Amino acid sequence: MKPATKFIHAGAEPDPSTGAIMTPIYQTSTYVQEAPGKNKGYEYARSQNPTRKALEDALAVIENGKYGLAFSSGVAATDAVLKLLAPGDEVVTGNDLYGGTYRLFTKVFEKFGIRFKYVDMTDLAAIASAITPNTKLIWTETPTNPLMNITDIGAVTALAKQHQVLVCVDNTFASPYLQNPLDFGADIVMHSSTKYLGGHSDVIQGALVMNDTALRDQLYFIQKSCGAVPGPMDCFLVLRGIKTLHVRMQRHCENGEKVAGFLRQHPKVGKVYWCGFEDHPGYAVAKKQMRGFGGMMSFTLKDDSVETAMKVLSSTKIFSLAESLGGVESLINHPASMTHASIPREERIKNGLSDSLIRLSVGIEDLEDLVLDLEQAIG
Numbered sequence: 001m002k003p004a005t006k007f008i009h010a011g012a013e014p015d016p017s018t019g020a021i022m023t024p025i026y027q028t029s030t031y032v033q034e035a036p037g038k039n040k041g042y043e044y045a046r047s048q049n050p051t052r053k054a055l056e057d058a059l060a061v062i063e064n065g066k067y068g069l070a071f072s073s074g075v076a077a078t079d080a081v082l083k084l085l086a087p088g089d090e091v092v093t094g095n096d097l098y099g100g101t102y103r104l105f106t107k108v109f110e111k112f113g114i115r116f117k118y119v120d121m122t123d124l125a126a127i128a129s130a131i132t133p134n135t136k137l138i139w140t141e142t143p144t145n146p147l148m149n150i151t152d153i154g155a156v157t158a159l160a161k162q163h164q165v166l167v168c169v170d171n172t173f174a175s176p177y178l179q180n181p182l183d184f185g186a187d188i189v190m191h192s193s194t195k196y197l198g199g200h201s202d203v204i205q206g207a208l209v210m211n212d213t214a215l216r217d218q219l220y221f222i223q224k225s226c227g228a229v230p231g232p233m234d235c236f237l238v239l240r241g242i243k244t245l246h247v248r249m250q251r252h253c254e255n256g257e258k259v260a261g262f263l264r265q266h267p268k269v270g271k272v273y274w275c276g277f278e279d280h281p282g283y284a285v286a287k288k289q290m291r292g293f294g295g296m297m298s299f300t301l302k303d304d305s306v307e308t309a310m311k312v313l314s315s316t317k318i319f320s321l322a323e324s325l326g327g328v329e330s331l332i333n334h335p336a337s338m339t340h341a342s343i344p345r346e347e348r349i350k351n352g353l354s355d356s357l358i359r360l361s362v363g364i365e366d367l368e369d370l371v372l373d374l375e376q377a378i379g
């Protein structure tokens, strides 16, 4: 099935009780049983809900996986994966992780005896040398936030398989339209559905997709035991978002390419980080594992100061100053003072996050309006 058909029909079955083409929002906490244990497969809504099931089936289809699980946020999905581990287990992960993931690892799971090794995930030798007999999981994002670094998913999973280590890929930035990590051997795909899957900045949600039945059973057990499940209304919103993911992503990619090109030739702009540029260090790998390069990018200003960046940030009229990404509307933010403010300046600069670095989530508005907005803001 081609993407456009898949994204619209994924998981969609007419509602068995009425024939409704859209899965209804089953706003219920429990289900009446004929006799104890004699029921229609639904007992209690933390364990099963038909709206959530329709979404979970759709998630599996769009990520080329067998099983989908929906969570009440992206970090709740990450939390569930980490709960597969036990004290003493080690995780090898990237040194430029999403801030919320880094916080969950360091502030919550380290306390329970899980150990994390942060390496450059574009460096296969660094990953290999971080693996020990205690390593149970490799956690990676690609492209990363905000510098758009690219991990070679196929190479990392091949390495992990030699050591019987699970690989989970946070696929939030690419979305399933541009990249399917399971096709390259990953064991689990994670999403913040809050971003491109929902696509309209109106819901917080997370997702996991996998192929292995035993792994699915373990993660389902964690989902129902720990209880970070999304409500049926939120599942409906993400299901609805998925139906237009392909058209939205096509426009995000088109606008992204043009905005990146505009920034690159601007005399006041320093470096532009977008993985579709042929001289981006991850370009060859991105081209191999992605179907397009998306609308996420960052850039620095030649006058590399917080003040100059602030001037740009406060001058845009269409790009809204906000955290998050992946919605239809364009967003702009300043990692140094927003998403990465908790990292000491020296370390931040060492990792390439300079003072003037600005991140864009290019939306699907009219391209000319977006370029004009940036033009007047950069001055």
Ligand SMILES: *Cc1c(COP(=O)(O)O)cnc(C)c1O
Pocket: 073, 074, 075, 076, 098, 100, 101, 141, 145, 170, 172, 173, 191, 192, 193, 194, 195, 204, 205, 206
């Ligand atoms: C937003 C985000 C998350 C966390 O998801 P929430 O839905 O905010 O809990 C995880 N990873 C990436 C890459 C994100 O952008």
